[in-house]
Amino acid sequence: MQQQLAQLVAAATQEASAVATRAELEAFKARVVGPNGSLTQVMKGMATLSKEERPVVGKLINEAKKSVEELLAVLLVKVENAEIAAALGASVDPTLPSPDAPAGSLHPLSRTRERILASFRKLGFVVADGPEVETEWHCFDALNTPADHPARDMQDTLYMPKAFRSADAPRKADEAILLRTHTSSVQVRTMLSRKPPFRIVAPGRCFRRDAVDATHSANFHQVEGLWIDRNVTLADLRGVLDFFVKETFGADAEIRLRPSFFPFTEPSFEMDLRSPNLGRLSNRWLEIMGCGLVDPKVLELCGLDPNEWSGLAFGLGLERIAMLVHGIDDIRHFYNNDTRFLRQFA
Amino acid sequence: MKVSFQALSRHLDLAGVTADRVAEVLPMLGLEVESVTTFGLAPLPLVVVGEIKSFDKHPKADRLSVCQVDVGDGAIRQIVCGAKNFKAGDRVPVALPGTVMPGGFAISVSKLRDVDSAGMMCSSEELGLGKGEDGLLILTPRQPALGTPLNALFGAPDTVLEISVTPNRGDCLGIRGVARDLAAALGLTLKPLAVKTAAGFASAPSAADAVKFVRSSSEFCPYYTLRTLKNVKVGPSPEWLRRDLEAAGLRPINNVVDITNWVLLELGQPLHAFDAKKVSEGIEARPAREGEEIVLLDGKKVKLETGVCVIADAQRPLVVAGVMGGVDSGVTESTTEVLLEAAWFRPGEIRRVARRIGVSTDSSHRFARDVDPAGVELASRLATDLLIELAGAQVAGPAVAVGKPPRADVTIELPAGYVAAKLGTPIADADVNAAFARLGFTVKPSAAGFSVLVPSFRSDVTRPIDLVEEFIRIHGTDKVPAGRPIAPLPGDEDALTSVFTREISARLVGAGFTECCHYSLRDAAELERTLGADKAALVAMDNPLTAEQTHLRASLVPGLAGALALNLSVHADPHGLFEVGTVFRPQADGTVREFISVAFAIVAEPVTRSWKSREAFDALRAKRFLQDAAALAGVASVRLSFAAATGGLWQADHAATLVDRGRAAEGACGVLDLRWTRSLGLKSSVIAGEVCFPRSAFAEARKIPRFEAFSSFPPVTKDVAVIVPLDIAAAEVESRVRQGASKAAGKEFALESVNCFDVFTGPGLPEGHRSLAFEIRWRHAARTLTDEETNQALGVVIATLEKGAGWTVRR
Structure with a gap:
């Protein structure tokens, strides 16, 4: 009996080496441990043994059974591995490059814009917008810059023909339609459409009748800010701008407010920035933005009572900030769209 | 506006104040300093007067001379020189070794083409004195002593500050105005202005005057004064006057014109001088009559707009008031009687007229910024002083004035504590009032706080808020702390x-797309391609600057196609490019509407080779991008329909237009017109897509989605294939399948989805037909559907489909 079992296990082991598929495995399993399998037959023979022989033989059968089960387990892993290899194909060389294009990138102006908006959001400013083609009233008159005000000389404006009608900026009377020269027109639209208090930032495209060179562009981007509330002060303006500059240019950046003139703010300032981290522009006062307290006349023109409401406003050039932050020396790079430029800021 | 340090010193005692300090202080007053330059001879102790004793040709260089020069120290120096304009015996500036020239060039003992040279003889330009005659600065006529330092000959240099004056500060378009601000900032006192000519006007000319009448009948000239000056000797101005004008960037002409210019620079009040002999009878400021013309000083002939203010005599206009004089009434060498005009014109009108004529003069620039009416008389008197002193003029009597100053000093009621409240930081009213006093404002207590009397030279200060700015300019913005934290x-x-x-x-x-940013202003050809010629005209600008930027963009796609071409031309793989921005599109009602547009473009064939190929980007992938973008903008896919695109930017049969039932989106996708993209230098076809949303699509806040319960029972799916003629769009067939499948479901259960899973043309199908196969999925909310129900439903679908002409369901 012992010899018979040993032969059986040896035969099964030998036979197992030929098993490659799941079907062969099932057939092999049936031949050994199935109802008519060789091992099953031996186990059935136990009944004919004497009381004394049974424990001895039983032990031998158990050992043989254990060997066969181990054999089957090994075979199952082998068969499964073969199946997986068949399903997945050849192995992957993980050191090969991915054939897919990498993620794209945001334009440096968008990136700068989002960074600026994020810092103002922390101060409770939300984004507002308005049309790029505007009425003269929204762009100038409502901002306390009537026709023949010398402040109109500060910028040269692109106009649409008299016959032009904008669906987004309908005329109030027969005023000219123009390409907005600043995002300050969004101040006007916001004051007319919302109830104070509010704080908004308005990023957007502006246009001037300027020849294109390294620092001028026929269109450019601004971010406008407006805070209307009761008792808004110059200290608030300084607080807001100081926060923005430290967020954008680092904690060691400083600002100064240099008195200036805009028709829509009083008092008006140019905000200068000085930072040790701006390459060859480090440690110099650089003009960054115009700002001031909203002129009471503007509040009035936009339907707010200047005795109740006050405000602060500021406007900065996105290109200027992006150029300073990234050390870009020519504004035309932003509009050339050479991906060797665009992808540097990913 | 150029202001020299010496000019400021006429009005202020600037002892102990350097020009650098002035250049630091002015910007913080709102007077931006654009440049600081030296005017005159910089300190050059080693540049002295020398005499060229003799000279010979350089042995090795035809253009050079070897000169023997005496600078009065007992030795003769040999200096090689390239100039030609001298002779032996001439006295010239000699820069001795050790001199650093104004341009930074250091002079040393050296050899020039093997000949020793111990210094340099200088030209006017080399000394920083401006461009003089070619060659050496010949000092011979001045007869200076040998060895005299040149600085002793030319006096101390001056510093000129170029100031950018904002439009509100007309008062700083005169040196005295700048000095006044500087005095306030530095705590100095403005020196009084000494004028000898008596104040006071006559209301009409006397017999002694050169005119019979002085009138104003123009609303734009409320105040006009004219003075007769006789026995005027026109000639060159004295050195100091010429110097002052040159320092300010003006060219000296003759003493009379120079005096009017000098007073303009000094006080900011423009003056005009007529040759009295050329004036017929009298002077009137009046509206121009229809058809009148004038030849201006610059030679330009101008047809006058009816109604603009002109200064005329009895016969013709002589001057476009406040802007520019005419050629035939001005002062010349032969003038002996002068009429001196000092007036005030309406600022807005002067600006308008100057722009219309297309000139900007020192005069119009100042009048447009509201000159001080109280300064009119002062300027006239100061100029009269100088005409008497420098041109020997005699005054016939008082000047004649018509009208009256249109503005006077203004009193502003300033509530107590107002300035501190606007600054947001405590400031004592006494400090505020002290600052006003420094600016020349007079402060008196009043019921509500203070009455602040602002002189008429500050036309920009009329309200309490304007006083806040005045205070902060003098007080310093750095003393305002950062404000409260904000929630x-x-x-x-x-x-x-x-x-x-x-x-x-x-x-x-x-x-994988990279964002681009293109100009909004495009050329006509691009817009005609995008919109067609008729509609393109609707987005053309009125006054474009260049021929490349004449129209507003109607699509972002042309920019992107151009960017693909540019990147490929520089061998940079662009992969996909995209842009988000505003486009302008003509609407059916004749208006032009702004849309927020999202566009992308990618070349169909990969640019960079790869060891493993990927399926190319195609029109239907572009369609998916458009649908997703629309969904993000709140426009559900079911509202969108796609149809074959024709012409324009898009390639026929390979592109689609997108229409939204709710008119909240429009767009197109697919292959760009191949002839066009090839003309851009793109070899491969380009796949692009663009979807635009009107601003109004973003007007309403997005709804927060509500939960809808779904069935826990299994669905049943059935397939149906239908053979249809090729010209039937897939969307039409799908819509018919949906129609039948929903009808079959009725109210009992629900159609969950219809999905096209196979499109087949080829053997086994009738000519000109294709087969489309759909998987239909139904589900019941509360139980499992039976075979009978679904078979019946499928029957309804089949019946619906077979109603289509030439449609056959495959069985």
């Missing part, structure tokens, strides 16, 4: 256009 306002959200822009950009970046 956000609840419920305030970003504009949806901004949210959308951010989200769609992030998605496209994630999908």
